[in-house]
Amino acid sequence: MRYAYYRRFHLRGKENFPKKGTPVLIVSNHQNAVMDALAIDFALPARCRMVFLARSDAFKKPFIAKILNFCKVMPIFRQRDGRDTLGGNQAIFEESAKLIGMGFPVALFPEGRHQEGHYLIPLKKGFARIAFETAEFLGFPDDMTVLPVGNHYSDYFSLRSDVCVNFGKPVPLKDYYALYRENPAKALLKLTEDIAPAIRALMLDIPDVPNYDTYDYLRTVVRGEIACRQGLRYGYLPDDLQADRFFAARIAQSSPEVMAEVREKTLRYKRDVEALGISTREVECRVHIGTFLKDFILLLLGLPFALYGFVFSGVPVLVGQSLSHRMAAKNKMLQSSINFVLGQLLLQGLFYLVYIILFCTLFPKVWCPVFLLSCILTRALWQDYMHFAAGAFRRLRAMFMPRRVAALEPLRKELCDWALDA
DSSP states (O other), X not given: OGGGTOSEEEEEOGGGSOOTTOOEEEEEOOSSTHHHHHHHHXXXXXXXXOEEEEEGGGGSSHHHHHHXXXXXXXXXXXXXXXXXXXXXXXXHHHHHHHHHHXXXXXXXXXXXXOOSSSOOOOOOTHHHHHHHHHHHHTTOOTTOEEEEEEEEESOSSOTTOEEEEEEOOOEEGGGGHHHHHHOHHHHHHHHHHHHHHHHHTTSOOOSOGGGHHHHHHHHHHHHHHHHHHTTOOTTOHHHHHHHHHHHHHHHHHSOHHHHHHHHHHHHHHHHHHHHTTOOHHHHHSOOOHHHHHHHHHHHHHHHHHHHHHHHHHHHHHHXXXXXXXXXXXXXXXXXXXXXXXXXXXXXXXXXXXXXHHHHHHHSOGGGHHHHHXXXXXXXXXXXXXXXXXHHHHHHHXXXXXXXXXXXXXXXXXXXXXXXXXX
16 A cells, blocks of 8 residues: 555654554654544554544645545644643543553544644644543553654655655653653653654754755755765765655754855756756756767657556556645645546546456456556556656756856855765
8 A cells, every 4th residue: 555656665763663452552754644543543553553643724624634544643732723622632642541551552643733844843832732631541551652753755745756755763752751740741841852852853853944945955955965975975865865864964053144145055056057958957967968868768668668658657646746736726735635536546446347247348357457556557657657757857968058057056065065065
C-alpha cells in the first residue's frame, strides 16, 4: 500500500519503536495532512493497529470525514471550535487511554494544524495532557513512553515522490510523574518543551518562516555541494535530509545582514535560471552531447512501455490529480491526501476492475494476472518516464546555450561557499 503513491519509502529508527504491548503515545510534525498519518501507519510493524487524533474542523466536509474515518482518525476539539464542543474531548481522551492501555499506539500532531513547508511551529500542550491523563488512567505505568516522529517528503504534491519517516528515541513518561503529581501545569509545559526539540531533530526545520520560499529554493541549489563535502548520497532522501539540515543550521548561525545578502543573491539566481527554462541541476552538471544521446536512447527504449502504462492507468491518474487540485483549492496541503484516496485507491481500483472484466471476457482467464501485473508495473513506469522526459528537455535546452548556463556558475558557487562556510 505504501508504494501506491510514493516511489521510495524510507524508514529510520525502527529499533526505537517500543515492543508490543508497551503503552505509547506517538507525536509527529504535521506537513502533509492525511499523508502524514498514512506515512506513520505504513512505517509501523504489521502487528500494530494505529489510531490517530486530529482537529475536529477537519471532519466538517463529509467526503473528508470519510477519508479520515477510513484512516482510523478520531476528532479532537479545540477551544476555537466552541466551548460547547470541548466536552466531547473527555470521551476521546478516555477512549485513547483505553486503546493505549490495550497496546494500541495512539498518534497525534501537537502543532495543531499542518504546515505548508518544512518547519515546526510551537507545539500545543494538548498532547501532554492526553499523555498524563492516560498514564493516570492506567495507574502511572513505568513503561509508558512518548515517541517523537519526523516526516520528510521530497515533494508534497507529485506522484512517485519519496518519503522518509524517522522514529526518535522514546521519552519515558515516568520521568515526569513526580512533577505532575506536584504541579500538573508545570509537568505539561516541561514535557511540551522537551518534545519539541526531539521532533525537530528528526525533520527539516527551516528557520525564518517569512522568507521560507527563498530558502526552500536555495536548499536545492546548495544541497549537492553539501552532500559531496560530507560524503552523502545525493538524491537519496535520508542523506538529502541530512544535507538540508546542515543548510538550515547555517541559516540559524548566520547574521541577519549576511542572510539578507544571501536572499538577494538567491532570488537573482532563481530569476536567471528560470529565464533560461532550466533548473539548477543543469547549472550544477554541465550538459554534453553524450548526455543528450543517452537521454534520447533511454526515451526511445522506454516509450512503448510508457505508452502501454498510460493507456491502462493514465486516465484515472490524471482524473484523480485534476479532482484533487479542485477539491484542495482552499487548502493545497490536502491535495495529496485527496489524490491518494480518490485517484490512487478508488478510481485506479475501479478502472482495473473494469479492465479485468473486459480482459477475462475477451481472452483466456489464465492471462488475467499477467495483464494486471503488467498494468501495475507500467503504471509506475510511465509516470517516471514523464519526469525523466521533462528533465531531458531541460538538459537539451541547456546544451544549446552553454555560455549563458556557464555564466550562472559563479553566483551558484558563491551561494555554495556560504552554505559550506568556505
